[in-house]
Amino acid sequence: MTTIQPTEPGTTAAVRELGGSGLAREIRARAAADAAELADSGVTPGLAVVVATDDESSAWYVRSIARAAGKAGIDCRTVDLGAGAEVERIRAALETLSADESVHGIILQTPLPAGAHFEDLASAIDPRKDVDGANPVSLGNLAAGLPAYPPATAAAVLELLDHHEVELAGRNCVVVGRSNVVGKPVAQLLLQRDATITVCHRHTPELTAFTPDADVLVVAVGKPGLITDKHVRDGAIVIDVGTNPTADGGLVGDVDPSVQVAGLTPVPGGVGPVTTALLLQHTVWSATRSVRRLRHAAGAQPRTGSEH
Amino acid sequence: MTTIQPTEPGTTAAVRELGGSGLAREIRARAAADAAELADSGVTPGLAVVVATDDESSAWYVRSIARAAGKAGIDCRTVDLGAGAEVERIRAALETLSADESVHGIILQTPLPAGAHFEDLASAIDPRKDVDGANPVSLGNLAAGLPAYPPATAAAVLELLDHHEVELAGRNCVVVGRSNVVGKPVAQLLLQRDATITVCHRHTPELTAFTPDADVLVVAVGKPGLITDKHVRDGAIVIDVGTNPTADGGLVGDVDPSVQVAGLTPVPGGVGPVTTALLLQHTVWSATRSVRRLRHAAGAQPRTGSEH
Numbered sequence: 001m002t003t004i005q006p007t008e009p010g011t012t013a014a015v016r017e018l019g020g021s022g023l024a025r026e027i028r029a030r031a032a033a034d035a036a037e038l039a040d041s042g043v044t045p046g047l048a049v050v051v052a053t054d055d056e057s058s059a060w061y062v063r064s065i066a067r068a069a070g071k072a073g074i075d076c077r078t079v080d081l082g083a084g085a086e087v088e089r090i091r092a093a094l095e096t097l098s099a100d101e102s103v104h105g106i107i108l109q110t111p112l113p114a115g116a117h118f119e120d121l122a123s124a125i126d127p128r129k130d131v132d133g134a135n136p137v138s139l140g141n142l143a144a145g146l147p148a149y150p151p152a153t154a155a156a157v158l159e160l161l162d163h164h165e166v167e168l169a170g171r172n173c174v175v176v177g178r179s180n181v182v183g184k185p186v187a188q189l190l191l192q193r194d195a196t197i198t199v200c201h202r203h204t205p206e207l208t209a210f211t212p213d214a215d216v217l218v219v220a221v222g223k224p225g226l227i228t229d230k231h232v233r234d235g236a237i238v239i240d241v242g243t244n245p246t247a248d249g250g251l252v253g254d255v256d257p258s259v260q261v262a263g264l265t266p267v268p269g270g271v272g273p274v275t276t277a278l279l280l281q282h283t284v285w286s287a288t289r290s291v292r293r294l295r296h297a298a299g300a301q302p303r304t305g306s307e308h
Numbered sequence: 309m310t311t312i313q314p315t316e317p318g319t320t321a322a323v324r325e326l327g328g329s330g331l332a333r334e335i336r337a338r339a340a341a342d343a344a345e346l347a348d349s350g351v352t353p354g355l356a357v358v359v360a361t362d363d364e365s366s367a368w369y370v371r372s373i374a375r376a377a378g379k380a381g382i383d384c385r386t387v388d389l390g391a392g393a394e395v396e397r398i399r400a401a402l403e404t405l406s407a408d409e410s411v412h413g414i415i416l417q418t419p420l421p422a423g424a425h426f427e428d429l430a431s432a433i434d435p436r437k438d439v440d441g442a443n444p445v446s447l448g449n450l451a452a453g454l455p456a457y458p459p460a461t462a463a464a465v466l467e468l469l470d471h472h473e474v475e476l477a478g479r480n481c482v483v484v485g486r487s488n489v490v491g492k493p494v495a496q497l498l499l500q501r502d503a504t505i506t507v508c509h510r511h512t513p514e515l516t517a518f519t520p521d522a523d524v525l526v527v528a529v530g531k532p533g534l535i536t537d538k539h540v541r542d543g544a545i546v547i548d549v550g551t552n553p554t555a556d557g558g559l560v561g562d563v564d565p566s567v568q569v570a571g572l573t574p575v576p577g578g579v580g581p582v583t584t585a586l587l588l589q590h591t592v593w594s595a596t597r598s599v600r601r602l603r604h605a606a607g608a609q610p611r612t613g614s615e616h
Contacts, residue, residue: 119452140448144427144488170511178499180452187507191486194511196518199495203478203502210504213517 016263018237020156023163024273028072031280035073038287045287047076047105047131047279048097052085052113057245062109065276072280075102087116091124098126104290105131105283119180128289131282133185143188149282154185156274157218157239158193160265166216166237169194174210176200176227176254177220182241186218207231219254227255237263241271324571326545328464331471332581336380339588343381346595353595355384355413355439355587356405360393360421365553370417373584380588383410395424399432406434412598413439413591427488436597439590441493451496457590462493464582465526465547466501468573474524474545477502482518484508484535484562485528490549494526515539527562535563545571549579 035045047069049062062078069076079093090112097103106129108122122134130138133151141148149155161168173195177183187197200210211217211231219227220241232238238261242254253267265271343353355377357370370386377384387401398420405411414437416430430442438446441459449456457463469476481503485491495505506518519525519539527535528549540546546569550562561575573579 119449119454123454136448136452136454137445138448139451140444140446141427143447143451143492144444146427146431146444170513172517184451184496184499188492191492191507191509194509196506196508196512198504198506198518199499200504201499201502204504205478209480209521 015259015261018160018164018239018263018265018270020160020265020270020272020274023159024277027159027274027277027281028068031074031277031284032072034284034288038284038291039073041291043287043291044102045074045105045284046100046103047074047107047283048079048100048103049076049107049109050079050081050090050093050097051109052081052083052090052116053109053111054083055111058109058111065107065279068276069280069283072284074280074283077103083113085113087113087121090116090121094121094124098124098129101290103129104287105129105279107132107279108134129286131279131286132181134181139180139185139188142185145192149286150185150189151181152275152278152282153182153220153241153271154189155278156271157182157186157241158189159274159278160239160271161216161237164237164263166263168216171195171215172198172213173216173218174198174200174214175218175220176207176211177218177222177241179220182220183218186220186241190216190218221254223254224252225254225256227259229256229259232259232261234260234262236261238265239271240265240267243267243272323567323569326468326472326547326571326573326578328468328573328578328580328582331467332585335467335582335585335589336376339382339585339592340380342592342596346592346599347381349599351595351599352410353382353413353592354408354411355382355415355591356387356408356411357384357415357417358387358389358398358401358405359417360389360391360398360424361417361419362391363419366417366419373415373587376584377588377591380592382588382591385411391421393421395421395429398424398429402429402432406432406437409598411437412595413437413587415440415587416442437594439587439594440489442489447488447493447496450493453500457594458493458497459489460583460586460590461490461528461549461579462497463586464579465490465494465549466497467582467586468547468579469524469545472545472571474571476524479503479523480506480521481524481526482506482508482522483526483528484515484519485526485530485549487528490528491526494528494549498524498526529562531562532560533562533564535567537564537567540567540569542568542570544569547573547579548575551575551580 066076097106106125119136125135127137131149133149138148173190175183175187178199178201187199191197198210212233216237218239224244240253240255244252251268374384405414414433427444433443435445439457441457446456481498483491483495486507486509495507498505508518520541524545526547532552548561548563552560559576
């Protein structure tokens with residue numbers, strides 16, 4: 001584990017790559033070990049991915065999740081409803097999976113067909129199986145400090161910061177982007193960790209009015225080259241959540257990789273692999289909790305009503 | 309209605325009092341008119357306040373709500389469980405009221421007995437009756453852009469800004485305080501209105517690193533005199549959510565009333581009366597929606613499943 005702290009303004013430091021692959025490997029190994037333990041007691045963690053798109057990069061992502069899940073001993077099924085699926089059919093699928101005891105994690109894949117509202121549909125995911133924090137209930141519980149799975153991408157940002165031992169309490173953290181799956185929950189998680197948070201977005205007239213003061217800058221917009229040297233101070237830690245496909249089939253982030261900062265996550269190989277690993281971890285946790293609940297319900301003890 | 313905009317730095321302007329009493333009167337009058345209409349069709353809007361404290365200022369607040377509710381034609385009942393009430397008893401009361409068709413709004417009053425967790429208990433309030441946005445589901449729906457009642461105090465901040473025609477899109481809005489009932493939901497609401505938001509709190513090393521840049525400053529800490537001239541620029545609009553009791557039985561806010569800014573809400577007479585008025589408005593809205601649901605259920609039309 002490496003130690004990187006935001007440095008004072010004016011300090012020149014080599015840009016450190018805050019990689020996620022090693023961390024992702026650790027998380028996957030832990031998930032696999034936990035899954036093996038569950039398998040010993042006869043339970044296979046189950047993950048279901050609901051797809052209603054023929055978007056290619058989505059299909060690529062779903063395959064990569066399924067592959068990683070398989071390797072970790074998680075049973076992953078893709079429920080492909082087709083690109084023209086009706087809203088009510090998607091909702092019904094989510095409800096069926098929520099009620100299915102062999103499923104411990106449910107992911108609603110985007111994009112969705114026209115007319116479908118992501119958060120509205122995600123309300124149909126049992127919060128206990130909401131391993132990608134898509135149900136607004138999860139966002140609310142998160143904000144209220146109650147147990148909930150954060151969206152895996154948002155959780156990955158925090159895992160990376162912790163892994164590289166970046167201090168957050170009292171730090172000035174700026175988040176660029178305000179999506180429900182990244183920007184907003186990342187801001188909530190940073191706030192819970194006692195950071196001062198600022199959320200910028202497309203209506204922010206000048207990013208440079210905010211981002212150069214950031215100790216920690218999290219960028220989740222989806223615009224290659226959005227963040228350049230003028231946007232950052234050299235002591236900053238920068239987490240690049242952008243994954244923008246390039247013409248030659250590669251991926252680039254939102255941050256110009258040549259920026260002079262104290263630490264920067266690479267794209268690919270930064271937030272991405274940690275996100276996938278956390279989806280597996282959440283699914284295994286959910287399976288473990290489900291087993292505990294079933295045992296508890298089957299056990300002799302009366303319910304105390306204070307299990308949480 | 310007055311028009312006040314944040315002015316450019318260096319502009320000297322008289323401090324304008326952004327009062328809430330007139331706005332509160334308007335909201336109450338509208339709520340009373342709607343309640344009267346409901347009464348004509350045989351429904352009296354019902355508000356229930358669950359109390360489990362012998363705190364005096366809480367009792368004063370509950371009485372003021374009950375009085376305002378009565379005047380607006382809302383049936384307000386206080387369910388006083390006593391300062392030593394057990395958590396499960398409070399939860400049961402909230403569940404009973406959630407199931408009670410004569411109740412359209414439920415408020416869980418603070419402080420709560422030791423060991424009780426506000427958000428956890430508030431989860432027992434039917435979100436449709438959660439007129440003070442206490443259930444984490446409401447916070448999550450709010451953040452996700454789904455219909456929900458915001459906490460009345462947070463809604464009051466936005467109502468005041470709108471009433472005084474303060475532009476928010478693209479503005480730099482700084483919120484001091486990160487409570488679940490004010491700071492966090494105010495930040496969410498400002499973000500939805502396309503403001504850039506910063507949330508400061510007790511771990512922010514220097515408020516002066518953030519607050520002097522604010523076009524709109526919302527202060528909700530509970531510390532008299534926290535914000536002084538050094539914290540604000542003269543063109544700022546300042547909303548003071550603090551209500552701190554004084555030795556002589558009065559109230560003061562968190563902001564030194566002598567600050568030189570473009571606009572400042574008074575305490576008392578600013579956010580407070582608007583908050584109470586909005587609780588009544590939310591209760592009447594909830595009753596109206598409940599009547600519509602009942603009519604819809606009783607009607608001849610088959611359920612389409614897409615009523616939202």
